[in-house]
Amino acid sequence: MLSLEQVKQSLERAGQAHVLQFWPELSGLERDAFLQDLSQLDLQRLREHCEGAARAAAAPPGSVDRHIEPVPPESIGSVRRSGSKALTEWEHEGLLQISQNRVGVLLLAGGQGTRLGVQYPKGMYNVGLPSSKTLYQIQAERIHKIQQLADRKYGSKSSVPWYIMTSEFTLAPTEKFFKENHYFGMEPSNIVMFEQRMIPAVTLDGKVILQGKGKLAMAPDGNGGLYQALVDNKVLEDMKKRGVEYLHVYCVDNILVKMADPVFIGFCVSKGADCGAKVVEKACPAEPVGVVCRVRGVSQVVEYSEIQPETAELRGPGGGLVYSAGNICNHFFTRAFLQDVAEKFEGQLKQHVALKKVPFVDSCGNQVKPIKPNGIKMEKFVFDVFPFSRNFVAFEVVREDEFSPLKNADGAATDTPTTARAALLTQHLRWAAAAGAALCDEHGNALPAPSASAGDTAPAQWEISPLVSYFGEGLEMLKGRTLQTPLILDEEKATELRAQQHL
């Protein structure tokens, strides 16, 4: 920890002496805590950070729209447009890599869930499935299952390490939650949690904001803080030690996420890609998803908050959106590429400006809750490394099978607990139908055939545990059956049905 004198001098040098204005009023304990926080700041770069933020907010970078063009469809791999032979080959390749312990997954879980309106990490959210499973549990079980599928195919004993990037807000509750839930049956040494950095929010004229008399207003540095955090926490060394060459990075809120998806991994590996992104066709111009496109000829993502509405609305001759490749925050990276980013490019990552209402104490020491944006939060985006890639690939997947994010509280039109629940349960209904089962309600009335898209009503209380099936496989025991809902097909039930089949 630095001394008060050292901190004071650094703050003065950075033009931030006001930070200590309430020091005389603080208790001994408060002083210790504040000094501890201030010692952890990057004081050398504080002036640069504050001035940079104020500059960026005053003169936002010109729109990139003049320089963007869509990625030609033929350059995007696609589940829909690929034959079953290619899909199977990619799947086998992905499973082979998993069986050789060369694949890891990395969860971006540092966000605060502000839009969802919860005070705890989003991964702990239970969307109201019949099983009451949380997002974390679903994800853990999918990892477990994919390891099992690889082992069955290649006779291995594989492990897919789960790296979880948290923030100051989410680390402690996430750790506690995993511990209380016995790591959802996973080997604790295969779960590596680490923390991304926090950076101070700054006023429009470049002054660090005091949230309390002895507390700075801090925010995580965006999901692109990943690359700094990989270095800070020696995660790349950990990957190397375990022999992990490929990483599937994803964000916490997509209930349909396919952890370490062998098809995607196999696709990327067989194309020799160092970096890849899954996309879905955008649902409508205003959908809050980034678009994968080319800017000045280079593939990258333009975030929904940074594209002009006129550009998002552009339609091609066939009536489809010109910028339709919606980013679903599922990325593939080789370890070698991440190493390159860490060594050469991290410092060049773009800083994105978000103007936010940041509560603060005014110069008289009064607590103020602003009614209009008063603070600048700087964020890095995880996909901003794409332009440094030597061989970037995009892979279009089917929305109904892979993308239903949880962003908003119930009551909003889209991306809510209700829509996420409906998406998952509808998928399970489709899997049952494909396996040759019919479902009926508690009165024995047949349920209608599942439609492709869920809408927002769950079709039936029928849920399949990820421990039973990862992408609809292994459901032969359902063939020819009529199953009464509500029903959860967990491992026990699956074993029972299999046993009946063999009678």
Ligand SMILES: CC(=O)N[C@H]1[C@@H](OP(=O)(O)O)O[C@H](CO)[C@@H](O)[C@@H]1O
């Ligand atoms: C910086 C970043 O990764 N933004 C992503 C991310 O958006 P959020 O609104 O930050 O959750 O997830 C979206 C998909 O759910 C994706 O479309 C978007 O580009």
